[in-house]
Amino acid sequence: MxxxxxxxxxxxxxxxxxxxxxxxxxxxxxPRAFRETRVSTAKSVEHALAITNYLQNISPKVLEINPQILPILRMSTCPPIARDRLVGLAGVSKSLVENMEDNDNPRVSPRMGKAQLMNELKKISDIIKKMADPDIFVWLNENRDPNEVEIARSATIVADRLCGAVAxxxxxxxxxxxxxxxxxxxxxxxxxxxxxxxxxxxxxxxxxxxxxxxxxxxxxxxxxxxxxxxxxxxxxxxxxxxxxxxxxxxxxxxxxxxxxxxxxxxxxxxxxxxxxxxxxxxxxxxxxxxxxxxxxxxxxxxxxxxxxxxxxxxxxxxxxx
Missing domain, CATH: 3.40.1350.10 (Trna Endonuclease; Chain: A, domain 1)
Known part of the structure; x- marks a missing residue:
């Protein structure tokens, strides 16, 4: 029965x-679950901003050492860039982007040659720098360092975008x-x-x-x-x-x-x-x-x-x- x-x-x-x-x-x-996730995500965004000197140093080397920041960088552009769209815009290997965004083990492609890797990371870097949202990261066009309020505000906006994508x-x-x-x-x-x-x-x-x-x-x-x-x-x-x-x-x-x-x-x-x-x-x-x-x-x-x-x-x- x-x-x-x-x-x-x-x-x-x-x-x-x-x-x-x-x-x-x-x-x-x-709403509370979403807010709690947004708070923790905002902290990750602030860390990523610090790693890149607040988007003023998105170099291939930085991306190689910190592949986990790529999803944050994609949400820092205007408009935000989907993963596959980044592959197409930058003309890079899809597996490279997928490896960098692997939730369990973010990494650059281990079998890719060093010269090719640096070349593809530079392409990604160029796209992010070119499309970084000037309305969020207001200090970029003014060629200055951001203040604490600007950092907190931009981190919250990007965190909202990240959380919205995985609501x-x-x-x-x-x-x-x-x-x-x-x-x-x-x-x-x-x-x-x-x-x-x-x-x-x-x-x-x-x-x-x-x-x-x-x-x-x-x-x-x-x-x-x-x-x-x-x-x-x-x-x-x-x-x-x-x-x-x-x-x-x-x-x-x-x-x-x-x-x-x-x-x-x-x-x-x-x-x-x-x-x-x-x-x-x-x-x-x-x-x-x-x-x-x-x-x-x-x-x-x-x-x-x-x-x-x-x-x-x-x-x-x-x-x-």
Missing amino acids: GINRDKPDLWKNDIIQSVDLYNAWFMKFA DPIIRNAQEKRQLAAIASFLKERGYSEADTGVKFNEMQAGTFAFRRNVPVRLTEDVENTINIPIDVLILPKTAKNGSLPIMIEAKSAGDFTNVNKRRKEEATKMQQLRNTYGQNVSYNLFLCGYFDTGYLGYEAAEGIDWIWEHRISDLEQLGI
């Missing part, structure tokens, strides 16, 4: 309640943190504890839970051909044996109905991979908040995927928790 997937008569009312919960959270907390991920990350916190609170109230960092999914102790752990799945019958898939929440019920396969939950939120149906195949693919690897009885579920319509729910139900609504978090108990 399912939790919600086999109760379509409840879906319409649950969708309304889920949308209301998401909207209430968004109105109250999303959806900022909101999504804040919502995911809130969802995981709700699950943690629910579990701790029932005597569960969080597993130690580094504990693998198949090493968990009964009565523990873990966030954001990798679970290996087979891509083919060949046991060597495996990949790791990330799972948001793993829970090993108190009644389970130590080291048993835990309950798996994906935290999902959505601020509109449009994008959810583009993403629904991701969960179906994960479910199939998990079943192929661990059998048909694997417990893989969704934790939903926001705009999930009947089309999305029907698709997931057909794939054998069940879900818990955040507005009725007590349904987690039906997983045997």
Whole structure:
């Protein structure tokens, strides 16, 4: 017997309640999440300005040593330059720009020859200097150093541009943190504890839970051909044996109905991979908040995927928790 997937008569009312919960959270907390990110981003912008002597020294050498400042420099122009547009304007390697803007490991292309690298970085530098926004960086045309007020003002403007370009991920990350916190609170109230960092999914102790752990799945019958898939929440019920396969939950939120149906195949693919690897009885579920319509729910139900609504978090108990 399912939790919600086999109760379509409840879906319409649950969708309304889920949308209301998401909207209430968004109105109250999303602006704060955006502001907090803007403040930290502004500090990064100020650091980038200092590195470039407030855009008066955007040399190839500076870019080579500090590749992470490139996204900030792109947002410092008039108009702001998209990543692919910079590649076209400067006539440089796309991989160079992508490497410099890699969130996890910003770097210049390691295999590019030194002469070519310096040449391409100079092209990027020339474009940034030529298009630097004179209304933001008022000291450039006056050929002087900026004062503290001008630095703070320009950093905030560029931070706004950067945050505006990634507004959806900022909101999504804040919502995911809130969802995981709700699950943690629910579990701790029932005597569960969080597993130690580094504990693998198949090493968990009964009565523990873990966030954001990798679970290996087979891509083919060949046991060597495996990949790791990330799972948001793993829970090993108190009644389970130590080291048993835990309950798996994906935290999902959505601020509109449009994008959810583009993403629904991701969960179906994960479910199939998990079943192929661990059998048909694997417990893989969704934790939903926001705009999930009947089309999305029907698709997931057909794939054998069940879900818990955040507005009725007590349904987690039906997983045997």
